[in-house]
Amino acid sequence: MKTVKEYLSSDFEKINTLIKKNLAPNNVLVNNKSYELFMSGGKKIRPTFTLLAGKLGDPNRFEDVLKAGASLELIHMASLVHDDIIDNSKMRRGKTTVYYEHGYLQAINTGNYLLSTSISLVSTIKHKELHRSFSETIRDLVDGELFQLDQQFNAHQTLDDYYRKIYRKTALLIELSIKMGGYASGLSSHTLNHLIEYGYHIGMSFQIIDDCLDFIGDEKNLGKPKFSDMENGHYTLPVLLHRNRDASFRDRLEAFSKDGEYLEGLIETLLASDAIEQSLSISSQHIEKAREAIRNIDSPIREYLMEIAEKLANRPN
Template sequence: MTKPFKSFIKPDLKKIEAYIKKNLDPGTSIVNDESFNLYVTGGKKLRPSLALLVGKLGDKDKYNDLIKTAASLELIHMASLVHDDIIDDSETRRKRKTTFYKHGYFQAVNTGNFLISSAIEAVSHIEHQEFHDTYALAMRQIVEGELFQFDTQFDDMQTIDNYLDKIYKKTALLIVLSIKLGAFATNVDRKVLKSLIEYGYNVGMSFQIIDDYLDFTASEKILGKPKFSDLKNGHYTLPVLLLRNKDSTFRSMLKKYSKHRANSEELSKYILESNAIQESKAISNKYLDDALQNVTDIESPIKEYLVEVVEKLRDRLN
């Protein structure tokens, strides 16, 4: 019987925390303190965990490179959240005041930039050209995703394909990147990597769709932020777009809201009374089913842990 997932990677995550603490040097400035606090109070560390799991399929002598890679990925994720909070004028995240609201615009920008520079520095000595080429391209795509999200705020004409492209760059891309870089860091077999990349894509897409519909259905205590904040901020997620495409009344309501930006509660209530949430769940569930198919040939115990990630997401789905 394999260890529980958390127990299996706990020693690795401890090493990542020690590495990040050393490099972020808390106690030096507001930016340093905020950066480290973001790591300590962060979520489930999905991205570094996936990099670690995949990396364990490769060369064990490259372990130190794998730790630095996983740390770098979490730092990039943290930076993206800080910048998201600025764009969305978010007061809270995970039940805590955001850096933006605690310390203002300039300190928040500096914190995000410090995290990005720390992430790049962490992997600067890894000798693998494709690793760095892949990382550089992904960084550009992440920024493009941020800009696209900003450009499509309150755009009631955006398509579902627009949405899927946006959530790929916002969420799935960094999960795919975690798998790629974890594999490159320890020279994982390329045939195995192809299936793992597809797994990362499917997990990432499902993960964001779940987040998007929970914005309508979960409590503020679970969300760690106000309910309906995506809709209020003009980010039209899958439930909104699915309902808009088939309901002319809602389509008119959304167009009016996009113009005047008032009465978002009316739209949220209409969505909750429709089948849009259930349809979104079904789409998210299909991505998870596909993810399970992607890891059928992965060696144990890594396969079982990758399956556990999927099933935990499915629990969240339901």
């Protein structure tokens, strides 16, 4: 059996052609930087879900599935550019960020350009529910970015606050990726609902693992400095779990949030605890629920979705 990458390779070539056509460099900085970001690579996980969902529907409508996949990759790229502003990030995918190299306004404009290009591309698909979901998700993504800013350096945020953040940051866009593939291809609502449930749990698991890798990952693979979430006041699941059971850690976290003290000590304490292991266990629970959601999906799509889940479950290793 082919891997999911091999199975979708020809479809990704078509998506890449669509994106390149829409982002062709024209000597305007915003356009050129958008094209460079696309060419720098990435996992292309969101259009992968769009394509897999689309292959369960009407093959005669697959051109719209390709457009949907391309538009979602553009949205994801836009969110990365804006995330770099929020996180004050110097590096993205091993390269200097637009924000660090060219400043706030150029980064904002680059993200907005990518978003507007995505909207232009998806506008050619004729499906009312697809457009409703697309527009609502963009609104919720922006709401998520604003909420993340509001929670920055908030030592008192709840676990529910964290789950709300990562849902809007990651799971929401994976859900949309599946919805758009299903809508564009005319997939039945029964099958689509199971896929959406899978997407929710995959997205939550993905972000929890990503947050853990900020502490235990390799900087070369991360494409950014370790501990950057903590340093920038984005308190992730391991931090919140340990805060809730260690009064000394909680007090030092509050002090760090106010005046920047104790960062190294906080990281050392966290690494010596089992908070990361506990977080990864919660991620694994989401993976199991994702597997359960697609148990009745037709082959070979079920096997490819399972493959993605397995790779995600083993990602820290």
